[in-house]
Amino acid sequence: QVQLVESGGGLVQAGGSLRLSCANSGRSLSSYAMAWFRQAPGKEREFVSAISRAGSLTSVADSVKGRFTISRDNAKNTVYLQMNSLKPEDTAVYYCAAGSGSWFGDRPERYNYWGQGTRVTVSS
Numbered sequence: 001q002v003q004l005v006e007s008g009g010g011l012v013q014a015g016g017s018l019r020l021s022c023a024n025s026g027r028s029l030s031s032y033a034m035a036w037f038r039q040a041p042g043k044e045r046e047f048v049s050a051i052s053r054a055g056s057l058t059s060v061a062d063s064v065k066g067r068f069t070i071s072r073d074n075a076k077n078t079v080y081l082q083m084n085s086l087k088p089e090d091t092a093v094y095y096c097a098a099g100s101g102s103w104f105g106d107r108p109e110r111y112n113y114w115g116q117g118t119r120v121t122v123s124s
Contacts, residue, residue: 001026002113004096009118012086020081020118022096030074033099035111036081038092038120047106048094049081059105064090086122093117 008020022034035050049060049070058070069082079096097111104110 002029002032002098004098004113004115006094006096006115006118009094009120011121011123014087014122014124016086016122017082017084018086018120020083020094020096020120022079022081022115024077024098028074029072029077029079029098031100032113033101033104033111034070034072034079035097035099035104035106035108036070036079036094037097037108038090038094039117040089040092043092045095045108047108050103050105051079052103053101057103061106083120086120088122088124091120091122093119 006022033053036048037045038048039045051058051070055072067085072079095117096115098113099111
């Protein structure tokens with residue numbers, strides 16, 4: 001069973017940092033490709049970053065490249081999104097997603113499981 005729970009969101013000033021975590025209390029996440037997506041108010045959901053099942057392959061959206069880093073610790077059953085140099089346009093609800101496979105990149109339809117989201121607000 002996969003039940004993803006995100007944490008680490010909050011209110012931060014522009015230029016600050018946050019680290020989001022995505023944990024699964026049930027089955028090990030080591031069998032899943034993982035990703036982060038976000039949805040800002042009034043906008044479509046968009047891809048942020050993805051990591052392969054083994055952690056050897058990652059990708060990030062151009063809008064966050066050089067600022068956000070995805071990682072995973074399969075021993076802790078957790079995936080992280082380190083967010084630095086935050087901007088007001090990063091304000092959104094961030095969702096963790098898991099897909100039954102090795103790598104799905106930025107394709108949301110390939111991810112089977114989704115968390116409830118954690119809100120990130122960046123003030124200017």
